[in-house]
Amino acid sequence: GQNIDQPTEMTATEGAIVQINCTYQTSGFNGLFWYQQHAGEAPTFLSYNVLDGLEEKGRFSSFLSRSKGYSYLLLKELQMKDSASYLCAVKDSNYQLIWGAGTKLIIKP
Amino acid sequence: ETGVTQTPRHLVMGMTNKKSLKCEQHLGHNAMYWYKQSAKKPLELMFVYNFKEQTENNSVPSRFSPECPNSSHLFLHLHTLQPEDSALYLCASSQEEEGSGANVLTFGAGSRLTVL
Numbered sequence: 001g002q003n004i005d006q007p008t009e010m011t012a013t014e015g016a017i018v019q020i021n022c023t024y025q026t027s028g029f030n031g032l033f034w035y036q037q038h039a040g041e042a043p044t045f046l047s048y049n050v051l052d053g054l055e056e057k058g059r060f061s062s063f064l065s066r067s068k069g070y071s072y073l074l075l076k077e078l079q080m081k082d083s084a085s086y087l088c089a090v091k092d093s094n095y096q097l098i099w100g101a102g103t104k105l106i107i108k109p
Numbered sequence: 110e111t112g113v114t115q116t117p118r119h120l121v122m123g124m125t126n127k128k129s130l131k132c133e134q135h136l137g138h139n140a141m142y143w144y145k146q147s148a149k150k151p152l153e154l155m156f157v158y159n160f161k162e163q164t165e166n167n168s169v170p171s172r173f174s175p176e177c178p179n180s181s182h183l184f185l186h187l188h189t190l191q192p193e194d195s196a197l198y199l200c201a202s203s204q205e206e207e208g209s210g211a212n213v214l215t216f217g218a219g220s221r222l223t224v225l
Contacts, residue, residue, distance in 0.1 A: 099151035
Protein backbone atom coordinates (compact mmCIF):
# COMPACT_ATOMS: atom_id res chain seq x y z
CA GLY A 1 0.00 0.00 0.00
CA GLN A 2 0.92 3.63 -0.23
CA ASN A 3 1.93 5.49 2.88
CA ILE A 4 3.11 8.88 4.03
CA ASP A 5 4.58 9.20 7.53
CA GLN A 6 5.09 12.42 9.43
CA PRO A 7 5.20 13.13 13.17
CA THR A 8 1.83 13.87 14.74
CA GLU A 9 2.96 16.83 16.80
CA MET A 10 6.09 18.91 17.41
CA THR A 11 6.89 21.74 19.77
CA ALA A 12 9.48 24.46 19.20
CA THR A 13 10.47 27.81 20.64
CA GLU A 14 9.93 31.19 19.07
CA GLY A 15 13.05 32.29 17.18
CA ALA A 16 14.40 28.77 16.86
CA ILE A 17 14.61 26.34 13.91
CA VAL A 18 12.45 23.26 13.44
CA GLN A 19 12.59 20.44 10.91
CA ILE A 20 9.45 18.48 10.04
CA ASN A 21 10.16 15.14 8.38
CA CYS A 22 8.09 13.25 5.86
CA THR A 23 8.83 9.74 4.59
CA TYR A 24 6.89 8.10 1.84
CA GLN A 25 6.32 4.74 0.19
CA THR A 26 4.32 5.25 -2.98
CA SER A 27 3.87 3.59 -6.33
CA GLY A 28 5.99 5.98 -8.33
CA PHE A 29 6.84 9.59 -7.67
CA ASN A 30 5.89 12.75 -9.52
CA GLY A 31 6.56 15.39 -6.92
CA LEU A 32 6.09 16.24 -3.26
CA PHE A 33 4.07 19.10 -1.81
CA TRP A 34 4.00 20.82 1.56
CA TYR A 35 0.92 22.71 2.72
CA GLN A 36 0.32 24.80 5.84
CA GLN A 37 -3.04 24.76 7.59
CA HIS A 38 -3.91 27.09 10.46
CA ALA A 39 -6.69 25.91 12.74
CA GLY A 40 -10.08 26.53 11.14
CA GLU A 41 -8.55 27.73 7.89
CA ALA A 42 -7.81 26.42 4.41
CA PRO A 43 -4.60 24.54 3.70
CA THR A 44 -2.27 26.79 1.72
CA PHE A 45 0.56 25.76 -0.59
CA LEU A 46 4.09 26.15 0.74
CA SER A 47 6.45 24.26 -1.55
CA TYR A 48 6.89 21.70 -4.30
CA ASN A 49 9.91 19.43 -4.85
CA VAL A 50 10.35 17.09 -7.78
CA LEU A 51 14.17 16.95 -7.98
CA ASP A 52 16.59 16.09 -5.18
CA GLY A 53 17.92 18.93 -3.15
CA LEU A 54 16.92 21.95 -1.17
CA GLU A 55 14.39 24.58 -2.24
CA GLU A 56 14.56 27.78 -0.22
CA LYS A 57 11.75 30.28 0.07
CA GLY A 58 12.36 32.90 2.70
CA ARG A 59 12.24 31.43 6.19
CA PHE A 60 10.96 28.11 4.83
CA SER A 61 12.99 25.49 2.97
CA SER A 62 12.03 22.05 1.68
CA PHE A 63 14.40 19.19 0.99
CA LEU A 64 13.89 16.03 -1.06
CA SER A 65 15.79 12.77 -1.41
CA ARG A 66 14.00 10.50 -3.87
CA SER A 67 16.36 7.57 -3.28
CA LYS A 68 15.51 7.63 0.44
CA GLY A 69 11.80 8.44 0.03
CA TYR A 70 12.34 11.37 2.36
CA SER A 71 11.58 15.05 2.59
CA TYR A 72 11.75 17.67 5.28
CA LEU A 73 10.37 21.14 5.78
CA LEU A 74 12.73 23.49 7.60
CA LEU A 75 11.33 26.55 9.33
CA LYS A 76 13.80 29.18 10.54
CA GLU A 77 13.38 32.14 12.90
CA LEU A 78 10.12 30.70 14.15
CA GLN A 79 7.27 33.09 14.80
CA MET A 80 4.11 32.50 16.80
CA LYS A 81 2.11 32.66 13.57
CA ASP A 82 3.92 29.52 12.37
CA SER A 83 1.81 27.50 14.80
CA ALA A 84 -0.19 25.36 12.38
CA SER A 85 -0.46 21.91 10.88
CA TYR A 86 1.93 21.03 8.07
CA LEU A 87 0.72 18.55 5.47
CA CYS A 88 2.99 16.47 3.24
CA ALA A 89 1.59 15.02 0.01
CA VAL A 90 3.15 12.96 -2.79
CA LYS A 91 1.96 12.70 -6.37
CA ASP A 92 2.22 9.03 -7.37
CA SER A 93 2.73 7.40 -10.77
CA ASN A 94 -0.97 7.87 -11.58
CA TYR A 95 -0.67 11.54 -10.64
CA GLN A 96 -2.87 10.95 -7.61
CA LEU A 97 -2.04 12.86 -4.44
CA ILE A 98 -1.27 10.72 -1.40
CA TRP A 99 -1.52 12.69 1.84
CA GLY A 100 0.11 12.38 5.23
CA ALA A 101 -1.95 12.94 8.38
CA GLY A 102 -0.18 16.23 9.06
CA THR A 103 2.17 17.51 11.75
CA LYS A 104 0.78 19.93 14.31
CA LEU A 105 3.50 22.45 15.17
CA ILE A 106 3.20 24.30 18.48
CA ILE A 107 5.37 27.37 18.97
CA LYS A 108 6.08 28.48 22.53
CA PRO A 109 7.35 31.93 23.54
CA GLU B 110 -14.44 37.45 -4.01
CA THR B 111 -11.20 35.71 -4.73
CA GLY B 112 -9.92 32.18 -4.31
CA VAL B 113 -12.21 29.36 -3.25
CA THR B 114 -15.31 30.09 -1.19
CA GLN B 115 -17.28 27.48 0.73
CA THR B 116 -20.68 27.81 2.38
CA PRO B 117 -21.87 27.17 4.97
CA ARG B 118 -18.83 27.24 7.23
CA HIS B 119 -20.66 25.25 9.89
CA LEU B 120 -23.56 22.84 9.56
CA VAL B 121 -25.36 20.71 12.12
CA MET B 122 -27.83 18.20 10.81
CA GLY B 123 -29.81 15.21 11.94
CA MET B 124 -29.45 11.84 10.28
CA THR B 125 -32.72 12.25 8.37
CA ASN B 126 -32.00 15.74 7.03
CA LYS B 127 -31.02 16.73 3.52
CA LYS B 128 -28.55 19.55 3.11
CA SER B 129 -26.02 20.77 0.58
CA LEU B 130 -22.52 22.20 0.73
CA LYS B 131 -21.54 24.79 -1.84
CA CYS B 132 -18.16 25.66 -3.30
CA GLU B 133 -17.26 28.43 -5.74
CA GLN B 134 -13.87 29.14 -7.27
CA HIS B 135 -12.89 32.45 -8.85
CA LEU B 136 -9.54 31.33 -10.24
CA GLY B 137 -10.49 30.05 -13.67
CA HIS B 138 -9.31 26.56 -12.79
CA ASN B 139 -10.51 23.54 -14.72
CA ALA B 140 -10.68 20.98 -11.91
CA MET B 141 -12.52 20.93 -8.58
CA TYR B 142 -12.34 18.49 -5.68
CA TRP B 143 -14.12 17.45 -2.52
CA TYR B 144 -11.97 16.21 0.35
CA LYS B 145 -12.94 14.92 3.78
CA GLN B 146 -10.67 15.89 6.68
CA SER B 147 -10.99 14.05 9.98
CA ALA B 148 -8.83 14.68 13.02
CA LYS B 149 -5.39 13.09 12.84
CA LYS B 150 -6.16 11.38 9.53
CA PRO B 151 -4.88 12.09 6.01
CA LEU B 152 -7.07 14.04 3.66
CA GLU B 153 -9.48 11.69 1.91
CA LEU B 154 -10.27 12.48 -1.70
CA MET B 155 -14.00 12.03 -2.34
CA PHE B 156 -14.75 13.41 -5.77
CA VAL B 157 -12.92 15.09 -8.64
CA TYR B 158 -14.43 17.04 -11.49
CA ASN B 159 -12.19 17.79 -14.43
CA PHE B 160 -13.61 19.83 -17.27
CA LYS B 161 -17.01 19.34 -15.55
CA GLU B 162 -16.84 15.56 -15.80
CA GLN B 163 -16.60 13.49 -12.68
CA THR B 164 -13.34 11.62 -13.01
CA GLU B 165 -12.93 10.20 -9.52
CA ASN B 166 -15.25 8.64 -7.00
CA ASN B 167 -13.26 6.92 -4.31
CA SER B 168 -15.90 4.47 -3.16
CA VAL B 169 -17.82 7.21 -1.44
CA PRO B 170 -21.18 6.14 0.04
CA SER B 171 -24.19 7.13 -2.02
CA ARG B 172 -25.45 9.35 0.81
CA PHE B 173 -22.93 11.85 -0.59
CA SER B 174 -23.89 13.13 -4.03
CA PRO B 175 -21.75 15.65 -5.94
CA GLU B 176 -22.94 18.09 -8.55
CA CYS B 177 -20.85 20.32 -10.80
CA PRO B 178 -23.09 22.55 -12.92
CA ASN B 179 -20.15 24.51 -14.39
CA SER B 180 -16.41 24.83 -13.96
CA SER B 181 -16.77 27.41 -11.17
CA HIS B 182 -19.32 25.74 -8.92
CA LEU B 183 -19.37 22.48 -7.03
CA PHE B 184 -21.96 21.11 -4.65
CA LEU B 185 -22.03 18.20 -2.24
CA HIS B 186 -25.55 17.02 -1.50
CA LEU B 187 -25.97 15.23 1.81
CA HIS B 188 -28.79 12.91 2.88
CA THR B 189 -29.33 10.34 5.63
CA LEU B 190 -25.82 10.87 6.97
CA GLN B 191 -24.30 8.98 9.88
CA PRO B 192 -22.55 10.44 12.94
CA GLU B 193 -19.21 9.13 11.62
CA ASP B 194 -19.63 11.49 8.65
CA SER B 195 -18.98 14.41 10.98
CA ALA B 196 -15.80 16.05 9.66
CA LEU B 197 -14.41 19.07 7.86
CA TYR B 198 -15.28 18.99 4.16
CA LEU B 199 -12.79 20.84 2.03
CA CYS B 200 -13.27 22.00 -1.51
CA ALA B 201 -10.26 22.67 -3.71
CA SER B 202 -9.53 23.70 -7.26
CA SER B 203 -6.52 23.43 -9.55
CA GLN B 204 -5.43 23.93 -13.12
CA GLU B 205 -5.00 20.37 -14.30
CA GLU B 206 -2.78 19.59 -17.27
CA GLU B 207 -3.22 16.44 -19.32
CA GLY B 208 -0.79 13.75 -18.30
CA SER B 209 0.40 15.45 -15.15
CA GLY B 210 -2.55 15.40 -12.80
CA ALA B 211 -3.28 18.18 -10.40
CA ASN B 212 -0.76 20.86 -9.77
CA VAL B 213 -1.04 23.20 -6.81
CA LEU B 214 -4.39 22.95 -5.08
CA THR B 215 -6.18 26.03 -3.79
CA PHE B 216 -8.44 25.09 -0.91
CA GLY B 217 -11.49 26.68 0.59
CA ALA B 218 -11.72 27.14 4.36
CA GLY B 219 -14.03 24.14 4.65
CA SER B 220 -17.49 23.33 5.91
CA ARG B 221 -17.49 21.85 9.43
CA LEU B 222 -20.26 19.23 9.46
CA THR B 223 -21.73 17.72 12.61
CA VAL B 224 -24.24 14.89 12.26
CA LEU B 225 -26.34 14.25 15.34
